[in-house]
Amino acid sequence: MLKHRVIPIVLLDGYSVLKTIQFSTRRNLGNPITVARIYNTRNVDELVLLDIDASKYGEKIDEFTISEVASECFMPLTVGGGLRTCEDISSVLAKGADKVVLNTVLLDKPEFVAESSQQFGAQCIVASVDVRKSGDGRYEVYSHAGRDFDTPLLDWIMELEELGAGELLLNSVENDGLMTGYDLNLIHMVAETVSIPVVAAGGLSSPSDAVSAVDNGAAAVAAASVFHFTDITPDDLKLEMKSSGLPVRI
Secondary structure, eight states, rough: OOEEEEEEEEEEEESEEEETTTTTEEEEEOOOOHHHHHHHHOOOSOOEEEEESSSTTOOOOHHHHHHHHHHHOOOOOOOOOOOOOOHHHHHHHHHHSEEEEOOOHHHOTTHHHHHHHHHHHGGGGGEEEEEEEEEOOEEEEEOTOOOOOOOHHHHHHHHHHHHHEEEEEEEEETTTOOOOOHHHHHHHHHHHHSSSSSSSOOOOOOOHHHHHHHHTOSSEEESSSSHHHOOHHHHHHHHHHHHHOOOOOO
């Protein structure tokens, strides 16, 4: 049986770690190397490193930072931010990344999922989907890079799976950084629609939230604020999940 993962997310704005609230308000948290060292001692299953400004400014995640973080990590490292070509992916893999996250590029060029998964394997390609609610309560795909996107959410995630994405990173815009719990309805709906693993992100506030996310179909739980700003650790989540009968790596 596959074990459920606990995954810290480290957001970058170039060279510094930050945390957003609902994808807007920002708080600077210092050096990514220091953060990586801390997580390296905390029994995490994977670390996600995302430059959230790279696509907006036509840049890509800094390769020196990837190399330095990878040298401190003894867990799989997933990176994203401004990756637009197979050459970009090859380059960050050579610097120590194990998987890549693709988001903005797919809104304009969804076929890049097929291109990249064919070259590197589906297990290497994580499609990130940012979701927010419209005024009438419908879930919509959101681009914080400012691109309008009209494809319905469920159609989009099915297309990403069909094209060859190996995993979905599902982010709730409304819940981002608030530590008020995951959007369980969103997680359940997406997990019921696709057969590839869904990583839930946006809003985790307690170990019990991790259990709820998995109970609603998440293969893994990801978080940032709760690890940065509270005493809760990845091990706390794993112990709660284990006590609830969920398979995890302790």
